[in-house]
Amino acid sequence: MKTLIAYVSTHHRNTHILARSMAAHIGADTIDLLADGGPSKEEILSYDLLGLGSGIYALRHHRALLRFAASLPRERAGKCFVFSTRGFGRPDLYHRALHRKIRRRGWEVLGDFSCRGFDTFGPLAILGGINRGRPDGEDLQRARDFLRSIVDEAAQRSERSTR
Template sequence: MKVAVVYYSKSGNTKKVAEAMANELGTGAKSIKDEPELEGVDLLFVGSGCYNKKLTGNMVEFLENLKGIKRAAVFGTYLGQTSAIESMKGILEKKGIKVIDEWGCSGAFLYLMNKGRPNEKDLDRARQFANSVLEKAMDSVKEVKVDGKEQGQA
C-alpha cells in the first residue's frame, strides 16, 4: 500500500507530528507548499494547524484539487479547536474520499500557550494513530477483495 503524509504548518508543530507519522510509516512528510507528487497513493495522511478556527486557503485549494485518492486520514495541531481537522474531513468526504480516522493534539502558540507541545507523548500518540489507520486501510482493501471475490487468487 503506497502511503503519503502531507501537511501545512506555519510554525512547525504540525510538521513535527507529520514527520513522526511518516517515519513510522517508512515514508517522508511533505509540505503542500512543495506540491507533493501523489500519483498512485492508496492512503493519504493530511495535517494542518488551526488558524482563526479555519484552514488556510492553500490547504482548501490543495484538498479540493486532489485527484485519484480513495482513502485518507486527517490530523492537526491546535490551541483547543478541532475545526480545521473537521474542515479537512468535510472537504475530503464531499469529494467521495473515505476518511478512515482523525486525530489531533495541542500545539504551542507564540511561546505563550501549550509550551513544549507537541511533546514526546504527543508524538507517540501520532505514531499509534498512523499505525492504526494503516491497519484499518489494509483491512478495508482485504474486504473489497473478498467482496469482489478476488480472495485466493494469485
C-alpha cells in the same frame, strides 16, 4: 501500505514535527505543500493512503491544505486521514471544513488526530505563549499509535475489496 503525508505548518513548525514523526514510524513520504508545492494527480494516485494535516488558523485548517483537498483526483475514491495541531478548542469542529472538501471529492476519511501545539498568536505572545514544548513525546507517541491503527484499517479494507 504506500502512504503520503501532505501538510502545512507556518506558525512554529508544530505540524511539521508531528508529520515527520508519523512518517518515520511507517516509512511514509511527506510533502510540505507550501515549501514543496502540491503533488501531481498521478503522484497522489500512486499512493494507497493519504494524510492531510496543518495547524489550525482561525478555526480551520490552513487554506492551502483546504485547496489541496478540494482538488483531490476524482478518478479513485481514495482513503485518507486528517490531523492537526492547535492552540486550544475542539478539533472535531476545526476539522469539519476539511472533511467537507474531502467528501466532495468522493474520498473517505478513516480517522482524525489532533494535539496541542505551541501557540503565540496575538495576545498570547505577551504571556509567553501557551503549550510550550508541544507537541511533546507523549503527543508523538499517541500520533504514531493512531497512525498504526489507520494503516491496519486501510489494509483490512483493501483486503476485503479484493476478495
